[in-house]
Amino acid sequence: MSLPPVEIKPLSQLTLGQDWRIALAHDRPEHLVIWITRGQGRLLLNGTRRGVGTHNALTIPPRTLFSLELGRQGIAMVALIPDGTDVRLPVGPRQLRVREVDAIGELTGIFEAAHREMTQGRALAQDAIDAQMALMSVWLRRQIALPEHLPVAMNAAARLSARFCERVARDHADGLSMAEHAAELGVTATHLTRACKAATGRTAADLLTERILYASRMALIETTVPIQDIARHLGFGSAAYFTRFMQQHTGQTPTALRKAAR
Template sequence: MTEVIQALFPSSMDSIPIRHIHTAQQQQDNSYRFSIRHIQDLLTGKGMHEALHRHDFFYILALKKGSGQHHIDFQSYTVEGHTLFLVRPGQVHELTLHTDSSGYLIQFSEGFYTAHEQQARRLLRKAGSINHYPFDARRSQKITGILQAISDEYTLQEERYQEAIKANLSFLFIELLRDPRHTVSTSEPRYFQERLDTFLELVETHFAEYKQVSQYAAMMHLTTYQLNAITKQTLDKTCSEVINDYIILEARRQLHATTEQINNIAFHLGYEDVSYFIRFFKKHTGYTPDAFRQNCR
């Protein structure tokens, strides 16, 4: 069940390498792209370094033991045992794994869950709001058991194995949601959480095209007041702050991971006036785009 990860360099303004998931195994539904591999098989006795890139799929790295460094959207983490990393599509990351690392790597496409599997999608969205999960030995053993069950289902492919994989993934996400950092978000009313998830997905998809709260409210059939009430209740931020935060994050990704000119980055982010973009970026970060890029080097 060999898997090939192919890095592509698109000709658009977004020149951060994007890696796509491809499986040698033929799957009935092309949108159902899933794989799980042992980290030891990936390393083949050597260390591994992956330079800055992003994926168009979900990426779960679960380590029983190991060492190295993992940088995800300007946060740096030490790779060590009893740790899980969950990287969402679109996030920029850089990974170094040393030869002593062992565990599992799971990858699956955004189309892995259908529109009807709302509960599973909610679990994934909530769990994916945090990238780094350290565990004590007891919880690590429990999670390793879940991952081994997923690996067995993927390898044996007995009847209804895809359902079994999804069920075990839900168990995994529930374990992640027991992290104390999720306590506040899980206490919010389900309606608010569902609307927030929709809003965040729309921002990630349309941030370059739409920058006004009213545009997102219209797509969600809400008033701007209702949408602001949801983000204030769940995130303690206004909708405008959420939109601007994502634009700044994507700008930082582009400045850090590419050598694109500032005017090209501004255009990619939806700004035809580069001077306005520079003022916007400095207002929210304290740096001009050029100064930020220099500080990243």
């Protein structure tokens, strides 16, 4: 089966003007490369929260929990690269703070050239985009090899938080509580809560709730699956419990959210 094409788009097109699409903790099925050209904010990645700003390059592998709060004035370009691609991308999540002028110009040029191919509809456009992604791969691997981009050692709280985030990305629809996830990790719920709070500024329960909320909103807006089936798929005991969950976190019922989106 052939892979879907690479997509290049501004961050504003990815979010469609709805901040929750990027600000809620979630994961995606494809590789993301995000190039921030203006603004600053906060990033959740690899189980830790850190500041993010202009000329930061983010590489986010498939099924990696993350969130990005960049603000209304922030500008970024995003490459969505299907899993299974031949393009050599970083294995783990990375945040690169780029300061060298030539390197900034190179990555900006790659994104601009790929985006032109996306929007102009010329012959062999996808081949040209694939070639630009190969250049992006080289750029990323060169940057990662620089001494200033060596990864920082994680403390015990961050390591535990990262392990929990991996579970949330993989198992959020299983109906497990935060305490049950903690037990699977071999720690108490209290210890897991403290570790996640120290590493991310969010509790473990917050992270799990956000991932479920993101999945709920996407299913309601992007599909026609009946609400009771969405509730069951996401581990809710009943459609009524799912409705209370959505009202608590969005102020709207699932039916109202779906109607508003359409």
